[in-house]
Amino acid sequence: MEKDRGDADLEIPVGLVHPAMLEPYRPRFFLQDEVVTDCEITLGAQHRGIERIMEGIPVDKCNIITERICGICSCVHLWNSVRVVERGLHIEVPERAQYMRVIINELERLTSHLIFFGHALEIIGHETLGMRAFIAREPFMILLGELSGNRVHYACPIIGGIRPRCNPTEEMRQKALTMLDPAAEYLKDYANRILQDAMVMSRIDGIGVLTKEEAIKYHAVGPTARASGVEKDWRTDVDDFKHFDWEVIVLDEGDVKDRVVQRILECFEILKIVRQGFENLPEGEVRNQDWKLGEMPITTCYHEAPRGELYDSYALDEKGKVRHYKNRTPTITNLGAMEVACLGEHLTDAVLTLASCDPCICCTNR
Amino acid sequence: MDIINFIISTVVLAVVALFFGPVFLGIERKIQARIQQRIGPPILTPGTWSILKFWNKKPFTPNSPMPRLYHALPPLTVMIILLVVWLTNPQWWPLISLGTVVAIVGIMKFEEMMYVVMGALSRSVLSVSMPYDDLAKGAVIKGRVRRFIEGQSAVRFVKHITIASFPIYIGIFIPAVMAKSIYVEDIVLFQGEFMDLHPLLFTIPGFIGAVVYFVGYVAQLNDYPFTIAKAKGDLIEGGPLEYGAHARGNYYVLRGVWMFVLSSLFVTLFFGIPPIVDFTSMLGISQLVMHVLLTFILPIIVSVLSAFGPILTFKQLYPVSFGFTAIGVFGVILALW
Numbered sequence: 235m236e237k238d239r240g241d242a243d244l245e246i247p248v249g250l251v252h253p254a255m256l257e258p259y260r261p262r263f264f265l266q267d268e269v270v271t272d273c274e275i276t277l278g279a280q281h282r283g284i285e286r287i288m289e290g291i292p293v294d295k296c297n298i299i300t301e302r303i304c305g306i307c308s309c310v311h312l313w314n315s316v317r318v319v320e321r322g323l324h325i326e327v328p329e330r331a332q333y334m335r336v337i338i339n340e341l342e343r344l345t346s347h348l349i350f351f352g353h354a355l356e357i358i359g360h361e362t363l364g365m366r367a368f369i370a371r372e373p374f375m376i377l378l379g380e381l382s383g384n385r386v387h388y389a390c391p392i393i394g395g396i397r398p399r400c401n402p403t404e405e406m407r408q409k410a411l412t413m414l415d416p417a418a419e420y421l422k423d424y425a426n427r428i429l430q431d432a433m434v435m436s437r438i439d440g441i442g443v444l445t446k447e448e449a450i451k452y453h454a455v456g457p458t459a460r461a462s463g464v465e466k467d468w469r470t471d472v473d474d475f476k477h478f479d480w481e482v483i484v485l486d487e488g489d490v491k492d493r494v495v496q497r498i499l500e501c502f503e504i505l506k507i508v509r510q511g512f513e514n515l516p517e518g519e520v521r522n523q524d525w526k527l528g529e530m531p532i533t534t535c536y537h538e539a540p541r542g543e544l545y546d547s548y549a550l551d552e553k554g555k556v557r558h559y560k561n562r563t564p565t566i567t568n569l570g571a572m573e574v575a576c577l578g579e580h581l582t583d584a585v586l587t588l589a590s591c592d593p594c595i596c597c598t599n600r
Numbered sequence: 601m602d603i604i605n606f607i608i609s610t611v612v613l614a615v616v617a618l619f620f621g622p623v624f625l626g627i628e629r630k631i632q633a634r635i636q637q638r639i640g641p642p643i644l645t646p647g648t649w650s651i652l653k654f655w656n657k658k659p660f661t662p663n664s665p666m667p668r669l670y671h672a673l674p675p676l677t678v679m680i681i682l683l684v685v686w687l688t689n690p691q692w693w694p695l696i697s698l699g700t701v702v703a704i705v706g707i708m709k710f711e712e713m714m715y716v717v718m719g720a721l722s723r724s725v726l727s728v729s730m731p732y733d734d735l736a737k738g739a740v741i742k743g744r745v746r747r748f749i750e751g752q753s754a755v756r757f758v759k760h761i762t763i764a765s766f767p768i769y770i771g772i773f774i775p776a777v778m779a780k781s782i783y784v785e786d787i788v789l790f791q792g793e794f795m796d797l798h799p800l801l802f803t804i805p806g807f808i809g810a811v812v813y814f815v816g817y818v819a820q821l822n823d824y825p826f827t828i829a830k831a832k833g834d835l836i837e838g839g840p841l842e843y844g845a846h847a848r849g850n851y852y853v854l855r856g857v858w859m860f861v862l863s864s865l866f867v868t869l870f871f872g873i874p875p876i877v878d879f880t881s882m883l884g885i886s887q888l889v890m891h892v893l894l895t896f897i898l899p900i901i902v903s904v905l906s907a908f909g910p911i912l913t914f915k916q917l918y919p920v921s922f923g924f925t926a927i928g929v930f931g932v933i934l935a936l937w
Contacts, residue, residue: 242744244744244746245745245747246748247727247728250730251726253836262734268914272740274740279732359831359832361636362632433912437910437916580914581752582828582833582911584834586833
C-alpha cells in the first residue's frame, strides 16, 4: 500500500554540509509539525565523471580508476571491473586467487558494516557505542593491511588472478587465523551490547519501515532489501563464493532495527567465510597469465557490494581500450527507497532512516 | 561592613562560578573519553583554554537578522543565572527577599527562553541559505515556507521547556515542602548547622527529590540523552550554531556557569551547605571549599549518563519526563506526610 504523502506546513532543507552526513547530499524534508510528509533527495554535488574518464583508456588503467570510485568498498569495484574482462575474454582464474579475492572482499565488507554501526550509533547519539565500532573494526583493518599491504585500496584483483603481494605465506595464513578469534570475540560482545541496549532499541525499533513491496517497487538492494524480506544476494551468483558454506541473512520487518540486525548477523556470516577461506586455502598459482587482450563485446557483471547490487559493463576495442563503460552502485536506489521509508517519521528519525541504508555518496556520484 | 561583605561575597562567588564552570566542561569531556576508551583532552582544554582561544579569534559576524542581540544573549544570560548562586548566598538573605525557590525557578525559566531566542536569531548556511540549486527539482509538495534548522531548534526548545523542565522544578520544591518554607534560608537552616548537618539527601523524600533534580539537571543542560532540541543528527547544535570566535567563548562560559549554578543549587538544597563567603574563620573557608567540592558530584554523574545514552526523541522524552515528574510528586506527598 502506498504511503500517504500528505500536505505539509513547512520545508526544512538539510545540508549539503552537515555533521550527520558523512558525504554531501541534500534532503528536503516537508513537515507537518515535525512529522515528515514528503522527502526529496538531491544528489550530484561531487560528480567526478568517472564513466567519461574511462572512455578509450587501457583496461588495466580503467581497473585502477574503478577502485578509486569508493574508499570503503574499493575491492568489490575493482573485482567486478576485472570480472567483466574475465567473463568477456573467458579468462580462467586460479582457485587460490579466487579464495584470496573472497577473503579480501569479505573483510572489506566487514569493515564497511562496522563503519555503518559507528555512523548509525553516532546519529542516534550513542557516541560510546559508535566509537567502539571503530575499536571492533581496527583488528580487521590491520589484517587487511597485512594481507594486502594497504589498509584501504588493496588493489588485490588483477585480470586473471590477484597481485602476487596479496598471496599470503603459510606463516601469514596461520597468523590471520590467530588474529580472527579475539577480533570475532570482541565483535560478538559488541553486537550483544547493541542488541541488549534498551535505549538504543527504543530509538530504532519500528522506525523507518520499508515493506517488502516497497523494497521491490523502489528496487532497494543489498542489506537494505534483505532486511525487508527480499532474498537476493549477488554473491550467490558469483562462482568464487561456491567454495564456501554460508547463508543469506533475510529479515522481515524492514525497519531501522532490522537493517542494523541484518548487518550484525551478516558480519558473522562474513567471519564464517573468511575462516573457511584461510582454513581451506588451496596451494598453487595466484595469477593466470595465459590470455591476450582483444576486441570484446559489451559485457556485464553484477556483484554484491557491501551496500548491495553493483553493476559494471563495458566493451573493449581491438586495441584493448575501454568503450561504453557503465557503472551503477547500490546507494541510488536504496536512498530512493528511504525517501519513502522515512514518511510519517519524526524529523530526527527520518535522518536516521536515511542513514540506515548506509548511503555511500562517493560511489553514487562517482 | 555589611555592604563590603556583600560586595566581596558577590564578586567571589561570580569568580568561583566563572572559574569552575569551564572546568566542569573539561571534566565531562575527560570522563566521556575514558569511557569511550580514548585519552581525551586535558581537563582545562575544552573549557578554560578553548574559551581563551575563542576570545582571541577574529570576530565572526553571524548570518542573523539581529547579530548584536544574538551575540549579547550569552553574557546577558550568564549575568542572570549568576543570580541563582547569589540568591543562595547568606550575605544576600538580609538584603534582598528574593532568596526563594520561586524566584530561582523564574530565573531558570529565563535561561531556558534564551535558547528559543537563539534559535530564532540564528540562520546558518547549513540549510535554507546553502547556495545549492535544489528547488528546480520539484517535490510533490511545493511552495511551503522554508525553515532554517535553527528555527526548528527554537520550536523544539519551546516543547522541551514545556515538558522536560517539570522534574527539576519538582526537585527544587521537595526541600521547600520538607522545610515548609519557600525561603532558601529556611531550607538551609532546616538541615542544621554546618558542623551538625542532617542533609535532606539522606531522607527518603529528599533522596527522591535529588534523583528527580538530577534528571531535570540533565534536561536543563540539554545534555545527552535530553538533547533533542540540539540533536546533532538533524539540527546540528540548534540555536548556538552560529556562535563563532569570542561569541563561542561566551557561549562556553554560559554553559559552564550554568552547570556550576545548578550544581551549587543542588548542594545548597540537598546538602544544606550554601555558598557562604567568610574568609575570617576556618569554618567559613571550609564551608565554601566543601560547597565547591560537592558541586563536582552532578557533572561527574551526568558525564557517565551522557556517555551511555542516545538522544531521546519526543516519543521517549514525554514518558520519561512524565514518569520522573510522577516520582517527584510522590516525593512531595512523602515530604508532606
